[in-house]
Amino acid sequence: MNKIILRSLLAIPLLALVACGPSEKVDGNKTDQKPAAEAAAGLGEAPTGKLPEGVRPTAYRLDLLLDPRRDGFTGQVEIDIHMANAADHIWLHGKNIRVSEATALLPGGKQIPAQYQEMLDSGVAAVRFGEDIPAGTFTLRMNYSADYDRNLAGLFKVEEQGDAYVLAKSESIQARKYLPGFDEPGLKAPFDIRLTVPEGYAAISNGAELKREPAGQGLEKVTFATTRPMSTYLLSLSVGPFDVVERPAIPANQYREKPIPLRGFARKGRGGDMKYILDVTPRLVEIFETELERPYPFEKLDIVAAPQWPSGATELSAAITYREQRILVGDTPAPGARLSLLGVHAHEIAHMWFGNLVTPPWWDDLWLKEGFATWGTPLALTIFEPNGGHDLNAAVRAISAMQLDSLASTRAIREPIADNNNVRNAYDAITYAKSLGVIHMVDNYFGADKFRPALGRYIESHADGVADAPDFYRVIGEETDSPALTETFRTFVEQKGVPLLDIALDCNKPGAAKLQIAQRRYRPLGSPIADTDQRWNIPFCFSSDTETQQCLMLTKTEQQVDIPGGSCPQWVMPNAEGSGYYRWTLAPAQWQALAEHFTDFSPSEQLSIIDSAFAAFEAGQLPQAQLLAVVRQSAHADQRQVIVAPLRYLQKYRGSYLGEEQKSAFLNFTQNLYLPILERTAGSADSEEQLLHSALLSFMALTAGDGDARKTLADKAIAFTGYKRKRDAEALDSDLYEAALTVAVQDTDGFLDHLIAMRAQLDDPRFESASANAIGRNRNPKQLDKIQQLALSGDMGAREAFGLIQQALSEPAVREANWQWLQQHFTEVVNKVPAQWRRQTPAFARAFCDKGKLAEVRQLFAQHGQLAPGHQRSLAQTEEQIQLCMALKEKGEALFEALPLAAN
Numbered sequence: 001m002n003k004i005i006l007r008s009l010l011a012i013p014l015l016a017l018v019a020c021g022p023s024e025k026v027d028g029n030k031t032d033q034k035p036a037a038e039a040a041a042g043l044g045e046a047p048t049g050k051l052p053e054g055v056r057p058t059a060y061r062l063d064l065l066l067d068p069r070r071d072g073f074t075g076q077v078e079i080d081i082h083m084a085n086a087a088d089h090i091w092l093h094g095k096n097i098r099v100s101e102a103t104a105l106l107p108g109g110k111q112i113p114a115q116y117q118e119m120l121d122s123g124v125a126a127v128r129f130g131e132d133i134p135a136g137t138f139t140l141r142m143n144y145s146a147d148y149d150r151n152l153a154g155l156f157k158v159e160e161q162g163d164a165y166v167l168a169k170s171e172s173i174q175a176r177k178y179l180p181g182f183d184e185p186g187l188k189a190p191f192d193i194r195l196t197v198p199e200g201y202a203a204i205s206n207g208a209e210l211k212r213e214p215a216g217q218g219l220e221k222v223t224f225a226t227t228r229p230m231s232t233y234l235l236s237l238s239v240g241p242f243d244v245v246e247r248p249a250i251p252a253n254q255y256r257e258k259p260i261p262l263r264g265f266a267r268k269g270r271g272g273d274m275k276y277i278l279d280v281t282p283r284l285v286e287i288f289e290t291e292l293e294r295p296y297p298f299e300k301l302d303i304v305a306a307p308q309w310p311s312g313a314t315e316l317s318a319a320i321t322y323r324e325q326r327i328l329v330g331d332t333p334a335p336g337a338r339l340s341l342l343g344v345h346a347h348e349i350a351h352m353w354f355g356n357l358v359t360p361p362w363w364d365d366l367w368l369k370e371g372f373a374t375w376g377t378p379l380a381l382t383i384f385e386p387n388g389g390h391d392l393n394a395a396v397r398a399i400s401a402m403q404l405d406s407l408a409s410t411r412a413i414r415e416p417i418a419d420n421n422n423v424r425n426a427y428d429a430i431t432y433a434k435s436l437g438v439i440h441m442v443d444n445y446f447g448a449d450k451f452r453p454a455l456g457r458y459i460e461s462h463a464d465g466v467a468d469a470p471d472f473y474r475v476i477g478e479e480t481d482s483p484a485l486t487e488t489f490r491t492f493v494e495q496k497g498v499p500l501l502d503i504a505l506d507c508n509k510p511g512a513a514k515l516q517i518a519q520r521r522y523r524p525l526g527s528p529i530a531d532t533d534q535r536w537n538i539p540f541c542f543s544s545d546t547e548t549q550q551c552l553m554l555t556k557t558e559q560q561v562d563i564p565g566g567s568c569p570q571w572v573m574p575n576a577e578g579s580g581y582y583r584w585t586l587a588p589a590q591w592q593a594l595a596e597h598f599t600d601f602s603p604s605e606q607l608s609i610i611d612s613a614f615a616a617f618e619a620g621q622l623p624q625a626q627l628l629a630v631v632r633q634s635a636h637a638d639q640r641q642v643i644v645a646p647l648r649y650l651q652k653y654r655g656s657y658l659g660e661e662q663k664s665a666f667l668n669f670t671q672n673l674y675l676p677i678l679e680r681t682a683g684s685a686d687s688e689e690q691l692l693h694s695a696l697l698s699f700m701a702l703t704a705g706d707g708d709a710r711k712t713l714a715d716k717a718i719a720f721t722g723y724k725r726k727r728d729a730e731a732l733d734s735d736l737y738e739a740a741l742t743v744a745v746q747d748t749d750g751f752l753d754h755l756i757a758m759r760a761q762l763d764d765p766r767f768e769s770a771s772a773n774a775i776g777r778n779r780n781p782k783q784l785d786k787i788q789q790l791a792l793s794g795d796m797g798a799r800e801a802f803g804l805i806q807q808a809l810s811e812p813a814v815r816e817a818n819w820q821w822l823q824q825h826f827t828e829v830v831n832k833v834p835a836q837w838r839r840q841t842p843a844f845a846r847a848f849c850d851k852g853k854l855a856e857v858r859q860l861f862a863q864h865g866q867l868a869p870g871h872q873r874s875l876a877q878t879e880e881q882i883q884l885c886m887a888l889k890e891k892g893e894a895l896f897e898a899l900p901l902a903a904n
Contacts, residue, residue, distance in 0.1 A: 043089055043126055046119040049418045050184065050362060051091050054084035057182045057189040058137065065196040066203075066239045067219070068157060068164035072147040078105075079140045079181055080189075086132045090140075093176035093183035095123030095154075097146045104129055105139040116142060116180065122420035122869070123176040123183065142180050152310040152798050153835035154178050155237065160267050160307040161763060165240030167306050167321065171314050172363065172423045174836070175232035186361030186466045188229040195239065196221045202242035204265060206230065206317045208300045225299065227317065229464050231359050236319035238304055243271025250282045256295035260285070266305040266328060269763075273328035276338070277303055277345060280384070284349050287380045293456050297357045297463070303327070308797055310834040313344050315351030315373075322348075323799075325765040329734075335687040336694065336735035337766065342381055343393070350376035358459055361466040363417045366426045367493065368472060371413070371435025372455075375443075389688060392641040395578055395604045398437030399611045401429040402583065405498045406522055406615070407884075408529045409876035412496040413438070414469050421869040424836055430496075437581035438492045444579040445539035445551065446485050454479030469493065484537065484553055491536040492581065497521040497529070499536045499582040500615075501554075505590060507568035515542070515561040515572065519554060522583050524618040526887020528880070533557070541576040544569035545597075549576045571597055575612075578604030585616045591626050598633035603642050610634055610645045617895075618888055624895040635673040640692040643677065647695070651703045655812065656849045656885050657892030663705065665899040670704040678709075691735070698739035710743050717744035721762075723754045734766045741774035752783055756790065772800035776807030781814055788821050792828050802833040810847050819845070819853070823860055830867045839870035842878040849885035857882070 057079050064075030081090070099116035106112065112133070118125045127140065148157035148166060154177025155168045168178060176183040196215045197203045207224035215221045242265040249259035262281060264274035281303065285296050298318035309323035326344050329337045354376065355369030378394035404410055413435055417423060443451045458467070458475040467475075477486040500522035506514040519538065523529040541551040542561075546569040552561065563569065571593035574584040586594070594601075594609055601609065613630040616622035631646045650670070658666055674696045681693040701709035717740040718724075719731035732740055744751045752775065759771050775787055787808070791801045808818040822829060822844060830838050845857045861868075861875050 043119075043128070046124050046126070047091055048120065048122065048124070049420060051093075051124075051182065051187075055087075055090050055182075056082055056187050058082050059189050059192070060181065061192045062179065063194045063196075064237070065219075066155075066166050066237065067198055068166045068201075068240050069198065070148075071157075072145060073155065073166075073178070074143075074145040076141065076143045077179060077181065080137060081140055082137050083133060083135055086134050088130075088132050089126055089128040090133075092125055092127060092181060093123050093173070094118055094125040094180035095121075095177045097125075097144050097176075097178070097180055099142050099144040099180065101141075101143040102127060103141045104133055105141060106133070107137070114140065116144075120420075123173060124420070125176075125180065144180060146178055149177060149835070151831075151833070151835045152308055156308075158306075158308040161269070163241050163268055165242070165267065165307050166238065167240075167304075167309070168235060168237040168316075169310055169314065169836075170235045170316065171233040172427070172836075173233070173420055175235050178237075179232060179235070181232055183232045184361075185231045185233060185359050185363065188231050188359060188464070188466065190229050191227045191235065193224045193227075193237075194221055195224075195237065197239045200241075201239055202244055202265060204236060204238040204242075204302055204304060204319050206234070206236050206298075206319055208261065228297065228357075230317050230356065234315065234317045234356055236302075236304075236316035236321065238265070238306070238319070238321070241268045242266060242304075243268055245271045245274050245278060247278050247281075250285055250296075250301070253286065253289065255289045255293065258299075260296055260298075261300040262303075263300075264303045264305070266324065267307045270305065270324070270328055273330050274303065274305060275331050276329055276333055277327045277341060280342065280345065281349075283384060284346055284380055287383050288349055288353065288376070291376075291379065291383070291452070292353060292459060293453075294353060294459055297352055308799065310799060310836055313348050315348045315355060317352070317356045320345075320348045320351075323765075325769050328765055334733040334735040335690045338687070339393075339691070342384070342388075343377055343390075346377040346380045346384075347373050350380070353459055357464065358462040359466045361468050363423045363426050364414055365468045367413045367431050367435040368467065368469065370427070370431045371439060374432045374436040375439040389639065389641065392603055392607070392639060394436060394440065395607050396641050396645065397433045398440060398581060399607060401433035401437060402498045402522075402581075402611065402615070404429045404877070405434055405496065406524055406527075407877055407880050408527060409873065409880050410496050411873070413493040415496075419870075421839075422873070423870075424839055425870055425873045434581065435493075438489070441492075441539055441579050441581050442485060442488055444577065445488075445541070446480070446482065450480050450482070451476075451485070488537045488539060488553075495534060495536065497534065498615075499538055501538070501540070501574060501582055501584040503572065503574050503584055503586055503590075505569070505572055505587070506560075511566035513546075513563040513566055513568045515563065516558075517554060517561060518558045519582075520557070522615060522619070524615070524884055524888070525620045525891070526884050528883075536582075538582055539580060540574075540582075541580065542572060542574050543576040544572045546570075551576075573601060573605055573609075575605065575608040577602065578606075578608040580608075583612045583615045584608075585612065585619075585621055588623070588626065591616075591622065592629070595626065595629040595633055598630070599636060603637065603639040606634065606637055606639075606642045607645055610642070614646070614649050617891065618884075620891065624891065624898045625901075627895070628898060632673065635677065640688050640695070643692060644695045644699075647699050647703070651699070653892050653895060654703055655810070655847060657889060658896050659893065662896040662899060666896060667704050667706060669899045670700060671706060674700060674704075675706075694735045694739075698736065701743050702739060710747060713740040713743040714747050716740045718748065718751070721751075721754060721758050723748070723751055734764075734770075737767055737770035738773050741771055742777045745774050745777060746779050752778060752780075752786075756786075760795070768797070769800055769803065772796065772804045773807045776804035777811055778808070779811055779813045781817060784814060784817055784821070788818075788825070792825070792832050796832075798832060798834045799837075801829075802837055805829060805833075806844055809844050815847065819856075823856070826860065826864050827867060830864075838868040840874050841868050842871055842875040846878050846881050848882050849889070850882075851886065854879060854882045 059080040061078040066073050102114035102116045104112040112129050115128045154174045157166050193205045195203045196219050199218050199220050203222040205224045206227045210223045213221045245264035247262040249261050252259050264278050302319040304321040305324040313322040350373040354372040360368045378390040381390035454476045457479045473486045502518045504516040521534050538554040540554045543549045546565050546567050617627045681689040700706040701713050716732040719728040791804045
């Protein structure tokens with residue numbers, strides 16, 4: 001290993017002349033270019049997306065020295081490669097890696113020196129040989145080194161409480177930052193991994209730890225078992241002074257002969273906070289095994305709480321890694337923290353089958369892993385705790401996708417991705433939540449007894465391999481013998497947009513009641529969506545007061561449906577059970593009837609009514625009086641999810657359309673609706689009522705401006721943080737951290753400085769995130785310099801800085817000042833935030849609602865867009881959302897003007 005280090009150091013000056021560095025950006029609109037024309041001589045055009053066919057890895061052997069106390073790492077990788085045709089070069093991936101020696105090892109012992117060269121900023125590299133490598137199999141060996149990343153990407157280093165840790169964030173295309181190889185999901189291969197680490201440090205990877213051997217100089221070499229074939233984005237490497245929590249193995253069962261060793265890893269001193277997640281893990285694994293009738297696919301299961309992590313969690317095979325805020329919740333977590341933990345944990349366990357065992361070959365089929373893991377989450381949790389409301393949480397999430405899906409700039413669930421810089425754009429509500437809604441709709445309409453066995457067959461057919469949408473359609477179609485099922489998937493997966501059903505009740509002929517149904521794409525006011533002939537195969541179920549539920553498949557743009565019994569119904573519910581992924585609209589009299597009978601419908605149906613009512617209002621098809629009637633009725637619902645469903649709309653409208661003269665009417669309206677619920681749920685021991693109380697208290701304080709709610713929260717924050725008094729650690733639960741700290745920052749003199757100091761003293765990862773957001777919500781212009789400097793300082797984590805800046809631009813009183821600062825310091829902001837989030841920086845401007853700011857947003861990214869590769873989709877969505885906000889201005893203002901008449 002010492003020889004490898006020496007060779008790497010000697011090679012650095014030479015490689016600096018030939019490797020593409022981060023500063024080599026050529027065109028402001030094109031960030032993925034060759035560093036020089038002569039560099040690609042003889043190679044042809046560097047692939048910006050998929051690598052060329054015919055070259056694939058068959059095995060990796062990785063040997064790295066990972067010492068978190070240093071600034072970088074060294075190592076060697078050997079890749080067994082199969083080539084279909086002879087060639088003098090191959091394309092693979094690598095980014096900011098210093099390769100000191102590369103050699104092709106041919107069968108028979110011949111060795112051919114090779115040259116590694118990074119060609120594109122997205123991490124596309126070439127390896128050139130001095131002669132043709134014959135078709136067949138050879139081994140590529142590379143000795144290399146690289147610096148640890150500091151922006152939570154690739155192999156990154158973080159420091160917490162004086163200790164340093166190294167972790168690998170490989171998804172989506174981050175493995176190339178520490179491993180020269182084939183960084184595509186479809187190029188799966190087994191890994192043999194050895195890590196040299198400081199003596200006594202924990203080392204985590206995908207395979208089970210087999211042995212440790214002294215490696216000299218206070219180091220030891222850890223050898224891991226060979227993995228199953230896997231994609232590089234699932235590669236796990238973590239090293240540091242972690243607490244290791246050993247648990248009894250998950251017992252064998254009828255689907256699995258061997259027990260599964262179970263361990264938890266948390267940074268030093270926090271291992272005890274992993275109790276809850278480790279307690280629930282065996283049961284969740286058992287549920288998925290039973291429902292899929294397939295065993296957990298790996299030899300062990302490690303649960304890793306990362307000190308910092310750019311996303312909530314990542315499904316690294318057999319070593320699921322979480323941002324510690326999500327899972328370090330102690331023995332008795334707050335209801336919201338517990339619900340969040342269960343949701344993310346079930347999702348990641350589902351990935352062990354969906355994504356890890358069966359992998360999409362390319363990112364355009366990301367939905368086959370993320371969509372099914374999202375759908376599997378409420379499926380498992382409803383079995384885990386039948387009365388936990390997880391089915392309604394799933395319905396809320398599916399409906400939420402319709403906001404993004406209503407934009408002209410949205411994407412289809414399955415959409416070609418031709419550029420590496422656009423890969424992360426597929427990780428959005430369309431892939432996760434729309435897929436959830438579509439899969440649930442199909443499962444509900446065709447029946448679990450028909451769909452789920454076919455899903456198990458799909459997993460079995462492609463285990464350890466890859467499968468794309470056509471593979472999925474084929475297996476599901478063969479198993480169910482239902483062309484309508486596969487056609488439903490195709491029309492919803494491969495088309496963008498939300499179907500809108502215009503429904504008219506026709507009772508003109510006595511004894512012959514009918515529904516006239518026309519389907520088209522939903523389009524809000526001001527939308528650039530053009531009229532098209534889009535058509536979906538829609539599983540449509542409706543009910544009425546004269547007939548039980550009736551279901552049929554809508555396959556035409558216009559259809560007529562007879563209502564059995566003949567008599568004219570008083571009301572029609574166009575989305576029975578609320579399981580359809582579509583919106584609908586009715587004549588005013590029918591809307592009125594639904595509002596009057598609102599409490600008679602199931603909670604999922606009530607959610608559909610609320611969503612379609614707001615959608616109709618935003619399309620200019622529903623008067624404000626009828627919308628407010630639906631909002632009033634929602635407050636009388638039995639389920640938390642229904643009561644809080646209108647809040648995000650009211651919050652959005654308040655920020656853009658509420659004038660000073662309407663503020664008292666808005667406060668009165670919301671007090672009449674929600675203060676009785678707050679009084680009823682105060683002090684409740686029921687977790688759902690606690691969640692409801694927290695949501696309404698936060699809304700009344702931050703959105704409605706209720707003085708009593710603000711004082712309640714500020715008092716809690718002051719007591720919890722010990723501002724000018726003895727600290728009471730029980731005064732505030734984590735579900736209210738952000739709301740309470742925000743109010744205290746805004747209303748209490750001197751609290752901001754105290755909160756900044758508390759961030760350095762209180763070792764609570766949930767507090768760290770919430771306090772950053774609260775600091776961003778400051779309204780005092782005199783404190784902006786301090787906050788802006790904090791955001792870019794080493795005292796603020798990369799993820800927390802993103803949240804702080806986003807929140808700062810949501811506050812109208814200081815929005816302009818923060819926007820000017822962002823424009824002036826955009827380069828520093830981009831360099832601060834997590835690398836995989838840079839494409840989302842246009843979203844900082846989504847609170848704007850005027851033409852002038854729209855022009856400034858466009859100008860900012862025309863000048864600096866090259867700093868945020870892949871930003872174009874986020875920019876298009878931001879521009880459109882600003883335009884839609886402007887288009888709704890007249891109706892939005894009229895809505896608040898109507899409040900005095902709707903207050904009671």
